[in-house]
Amino acid sequence: MTIEIKTSTMKPVRNTYAHIQRRxxxxxxxxxxxxxxxxxxxxNFHYKPLWDQERELNDPARTAVVMADxxxxxxxxxxxxxxYVQNRAKMQETxxxxxxxxEKRGLAAGLDEVxxxxxxxxxxxxxxxxxxxNLNNMYGTxxxxxxxxxxxxxxxxxxxxxxxxxxxKIGLALDDNxxxxxxxxKQHWMSNPIWQGLRAYCEKTLTIKDWFEAFIAQDIVLDTLxxxxxxxxxxxxxxxxxxxxxxxLMEFMQQRAKESQRWSDSVLKSVVAESEHNAxxxxxxxxxxxxxxxxxxxxxxxxxLCEQALAEAFSVLEQRLGKVGLGH
Amino acid sequence: xxxxxxAFQDNDESRYIVAAIEQDNPTAVVHYExxxxxxxxxxxxxxxxxxxxxxxxxxxxxQSLHLxxxxxxxxxxxxxxxxxxxxxx
Amino acid sequence: MSPTKLNLKDKYKLxxxxxxxxxxxxDRQEAFPYEEFEGIKITDWDKWEDPFRLTMDAxxxxxxxxxxxxxxxxxxxxxxxGHTNVTDARYVNAIKxxxxxxxxxxxxxxxxxxxxxxxxxxxxxxxxxxxxxxxxLRHIQTQIHAMSHYNKFFDGFDEFNHxxxxxxYLSVPKSFFEDARTAGPFEFMVAIGFSFEYVLTNLLFVPFxxxxxxxxxxxxxxxxxxxQSDEARHMTLGLxxxxxxxxxxxxxxxxxxxxxxxxxxxxxRLLTLVAMMMDYMLPQKFMSWQEAWELYxxxxxxxxxxxxxxxxIKMPDYTETIKxxxxxxxxxxxxxxYQYTHAAAFHTWTPSSDEMDWLSxxxxxxxxxxxxxxxxxAAEMExxxxxxxxxxxxxxxxxxxxxxxxxxxxxxxxxxxxxxxxNDERFHFCSDPCKSIFDNEPEKYVHAWLPVHQILQGNxxxxxxxxxxxxxxxxxxxxNLEFEGxxxxxxxxxxxxxx
Numbered sequence: 063m064t065i066e067i068k069t070s071t072m073k074p075v076r077n078t079y080a081h082i083q084r085r086x087x088x089x090x091x092x093x094x095x096x097x098x099x100x101x102x103x104x105x106n107f108h109y110k111p112l113w114d115q116e117r118e119l120n121d122p123a124r125t126a127v128v129m130a131d132x133x134x135x136x137x138x139x140x141x142x143x144x145x146y147v148q149n150r151a152k153m154q155e156t157x158x159x160x161x162x163x164x165e166k167r168g169l170a171a172g173l174d175e176v177x178x179x180x181x182x183x184x185x186x187x188x189x190x191x192x193x194x195x196n197l198n199n200m201y202g203t204x205x206x207x208x209x210x211x212x213x214x215x216x217x218x219x220x221x222x223x224x225x226x227x228x229x230x231k232i233g234l235a236l237d238d239n240x241x242x243x244x245x246x247x248k249q250h251w252m253s254n255p256i257w258q259g260l261r262a263y264c265e266k267t268l269t270i271k272d273w274f275e276a277f278i279a280q281d282i283v284l285d286t287l288x289x290x291x292x293x294x295x296x297x298x299x300x301x302x303x304x305x306x307x308x309x310x311l312m313e314f315m316q317q318r319a320k321e322s323q324r325w326s327d328s329v330l331k332s333v334v335a336e337s338e339h340n341a342x343x344x345x346x347x348x349x350x351x352x353x354x355x356x357x358x359x360x361x362x363x364x365x366x367l368c369e370q371a372l373a374e375a376f377s378v379l380e381q382r383l384g385k386v387g388l389g390h
Numbered sequence: 391x392x393x394x395x396x397a398f399q400d401n402d403e404s405r406y407i408v409a410a411i412e413q414d415n416p417t418a419v420v421h422y423e424x425x426x427x428x429x430x431x432x433x434x435x436x437x438x439x440x441x442x443x444x445x446x447x448x449x450x451x452x453q454s455l456h457l458x459x460x461x462x463x464x465x466x467x468x469x470x471x472x473x474x475x476x477x478x479x
Numbered sequence: 480m481s482p483t484k485l486n487l488k489d490k491y492k493l494x495x496x497x498x499x500x501x502x503x504x505x506d507r508q509e510a511f512p513y514e515e516f517e518g519i520k521i522t523d524w525d526k527w528e529d530p531f532r533l534t535m536d537a538x539x540x541x542x543x544x545x546x547x548x549x550x551x552x553x554x555x556x557x558x559x560x561g562h563t564n565v566t567d568a569r570y571v572n573a574i575k576x577x578x579x580x581x582x583x584x585x586x587x588x589x590x591x592x593x594x595x596x597x598x599x600x601x602x603x604x605x606x607x608x609x610x611x612x613x614x615x616l617r618h619i620q621t622q623i624h625a626m627s628h629y630n631k632f633f634d635g636f637d638e639f640n641h642x643x644x645x646x647x648y649l650s651v652p653k654s655f656f657e658d659a660r661t662a663g664p665f666e667f668m669v670a671i672g673f674s675f676e677y678v679l680t681n682l683l684f685v686p687f688x689x690x691x692x693x694x695x696x697x698x699x700x701x702x703x704x705x706x707q708s709d710e711a712r713h714m715t716l717g718l719x720x721x722x723x724x725x726x727x728x729x730x731x732x733x734x735x736x737x738x739x740x741x742x743x744x745x746x747x748r749l750l751t752l753v754a755m756m757m758d759y760m761l762p763q764k765f766m767s768w769q770e771a772w773e774l775y776x777x778x779x780x781x782x783x784x785x786x787x788x789x790x791x792i793k794m795p796d797y798t799e800t801i802k803x804x805x806x807x808x809x810x811x812x813x814x815x816x817y818q819y820t821h822a823a824a825f826h827t828w829t830p831s832s833d834e835m836d837w838l839s840x841x842x843x844x845x846x847x848x849x850x851x852x853x854x855x856x857a858a859e860m861e862x863x864x865x866x867x868x869x870x871x872x873x874x875x876x877x878x879x880x881x882x883x884x885x886x887x888x889x890x891x892x893x894x895x896x897x898x899x900x901x902n903d904e905r906f907h908f909c910s911d912p913c914k915s916i917f918d919n920e921p922e923k924y925v926h927a928w929l930p931v932h933q934i935l936q937g938n939x940x941x942x943x944x945x946x947x948x949x950x951x952x953x954x955x956x957x958x959n960l961e962f963e964g965x966x967x968x969x970x971x972x973x974x975x976x977x978x
Contacts, residue, residue, distance in 0.1 A: 073633060076628070076637060077631065078627070078637075078828050079637050080637040080638045080952065097623055101619065103586070103643065105645065106644050108653070108654045108928045109926045111514045112516070119657055143621070144549075149539050154536040169552075190500055196609075202591040204594040212617060216613050222607070227494045230494050230498070239485055244497060261503070262503075265503070265510070266504065266505060338836060392782030393779075394782075399708070423702050424689055424693055426685075426688075426692075427542065441969060456542070458909050459708045460710075461681050462711050464782075465718065465778045477782050479785045
């Protein structure tokens with residue numbers, strides 16, 4: 063049987079879902095819009111959570127900051143699941159090639175013994191700190207409001223778990239896949255004084271109850287400093303100190319950090335711009351966590367780079383905060 | 391003993407995998423259902439990397455099984471060289 | 480001496496399990512505060528067996544490949560007006576039920592696994608839960624995109640998320656997932672990870688997807704089977720969590736048994752919607768509900784419980800009840816929706832005589848005896864222009880929230896009613912298992928948002944039925960009522976060139 067479809071009768075009855083129409087009008091919507099907006103359940107919850115009887119199941123009150131519309135926190139990258147994994151798949155392919163190039167050319171053998179020891183002492187233990195980042199972002203997915211931000215938070219969480227594995231793989235690349243460097247690095251993480259500040263900071267963030275405070279402590283304060291120390295200053299240092307080949311192995315994390323900062327900037331900006339109440343709350347959190355970060359990172363930054371390194375990183379944090387209206 | 395089963399999307403890659411299963415599990419029964427190939431066997435069922443590689447004529451990673459898998463029953467034992475499902479009774 | 484290289488298993492251990500550490504500066508309980516209140520005893524997280532060894536880079540790689548394939552098909556589907564290739568416009572109602580009833584549950588599961596993926600103390604289990612969480616996000620999003628094209632040409636899809644929070648029958652899946660999410664992390668894992676994903680998921684997905692395959696719905700087949708490829712990982716996680724809990728401490732056994740009894744029943748009741756979809760909503764049928772139940776539950780589930788026996792776990796007592804009900808379930812459900820379709824976001828219809836013959840053949844003990852006469856009467860009335868609707872409001876079960884429509888196991892002419900009194904208030908149930916679930920946790924279930932109670936209390940737009948329909952955002956006269964004569968049916972005829 064042949065079917066003749068007249069083009070005139072094949073006109074759509076509507077262009078998109080009703081809630082998307084209410085936000086953007088009845089016109090063809092993007093996949094990001096349909097996958098994101100108003101996906102969180104908002105009404106008529108059935109039971110009290112046994113683990114939080116004071117609040118509803120999906121409750122915007124799980125943070126002190128207040129938004130009239132949580133979907134203002136649009137991801138500038140417009141990542142929903144598909145583009146997210148496809149983007150990361152491309153990046154991981156490059157990383158995979160970099161790692162196998164490093165291995166195939168025996169580049170580890172070319173590293174100076176002192177440098178190798180330095181990497182194991184000051185870089186590889188980051189794999190544990192990345193687990194805290196994973197958990198803090200996962201916390202936001204579980205307790206945050208609105209798919210716009212909660213999906214971006216789980217992407218960040220999975221990224222950070224990926225980072226933890228990439229840091230570990232750097233170790234494996236240096237120890238000929240025996241895992242000995244990871245054992246050493248874990249000892250540094252557990253007892254070397256240069257790491258104890260950061261470890262205490264990480265443990266502290268995991269006890270935060272307010273999910274947006276966790277975002278501030280992790281993705282804004284700590285990450286800005288770490289990103290500057292590890293992915294900018296240390297990058298320069300490696301180039302100047304015979305560690306250029308190692309940059310191949312850091313590339314994924316470096317690129318990812320830069321990209322993710324665009325997202326976290328935009329989240330911060332929207333929340334601060336929403337109200338004076340939010341801005342004040344965030345200022346209060348930042349002032350607490352920056353003091354903790356200063357203490358936590360001073361010995362590490364010093365061992366990794368030099369005395370001035372942390373101050374430089376803090377000035378980058380200042381700039382970042384200044385841009386969203388949180389400057390002094 | 392109980393039956394285990396595994397189902398794949400009906401596509402070209404799955405056909406090689408199913409051929410490898412049939413070769414290594416002579417008692418397995420294959421059902422072709424809409425868009426899906428379902429394989430049953432008593433007790434356990436094993437997919438060997440070597441056998442799939444032979445069928446495809448190329449390297450094949452056991453983890454890429456997940457690309458075409460629809461469902462399975464039984465406990466899983468996954469290694470570099472094989473993927474096995476079984477019941478312990 | 481050259482050092483020993485790691486095999487994949489040990490490497491995965493280093494790349495995952497070894498990342499965790501003992502806290503020195505904070506109380507670990509402050510960071511994982513919900514691990515103990517359910518009474519579950521974990522003595523050693525190191526005993527956790529990783530269900531699969533997928534590192535993040537491999538995850539991105541394989542998932543990206545799946546997504547690429549999937550969206551290529553979506554694009555082709557919409558560019559070629561794929562919606563006109565389904566067997567019949569009646570079919571589309573099955574996927575309306577899916578988008579409004581099932582898809583929001585995927586999002587709930589996403590949030591639930593994010594919670595357990597944050598809260599469980601063992602990193603191996605946590606990472607597996609996190610991967611499931613992001614997979615579930617994938618599922619809701621790919622489903623929204625698959626249905627996006629249908630939404631452009633059929634009614635009943637466009638308010639799916641507004642409806643999910645409000646419409647009476649959608650409170651059945653909504654309350655199911657919220658029951659699980661409001662529980663502690665281990666009950667959630669047993670509820671969704673094991674009972675739902677491992678034991679029952681095949682009865683949800685395989686029927687919908689095979690139904691789609693039989694009815695020319697390429698978009699649904701594709702997202703369904705693509706989602707199922709994640710499901711195999713999820714099922715493995717479900718089985719691992721059960722084994723882990725049972726092996727950790729003998730005190731866990733009765734708790735897990737209680738959860739299994741509760742969640743297999745909750746899940747089974749939810750599947751009532753699938754039973755009706757399979758037997759009544761597919762123009763081209765492929766398998767009866769009864770057959771699917773036998774293949775995917777009695778067969779596979781039987782083997783599973785035999786396996787769990789050694790831990791002291793037994794098959795729930797009510798499986799005999801289910802066995803009896805399997806010959807009645809779909810008929811009673813479709814009959815209920817047939818009567819209340821004016822308040823539903825999909826169409827209903829009387830089965831054709833061919834379809835009734837199929838039902839007689841599949842249900843030789845029950846269809847001709849109890850259900851055929853009803854449908855023949857309904858068809859007669861319809862022919863006279865007196866399509867039958869019920870205007871009263873049904874009583875709902877306090878636990879599963881399904882209208883009281885299930886009959887006594889030993890007497891199919893008698894609707895079953897059970898009740899309990901708690902704090903001087905009387906609560907009603909559809910069955911013994913639903914009553915005992917309530918009796919175990921009355922303080923939880925008194926908070927159920929029961930749609931009919933809410934309507935009567937004026938919380939759903941107030942006033943009469945028209946106000947309720949407005950509150951639902953139900954496009955009256957388009958998305959609801961009988962299929963024959965609906966705008967969907969009329970458009971279909973136009974596309975197909977049938978006068």
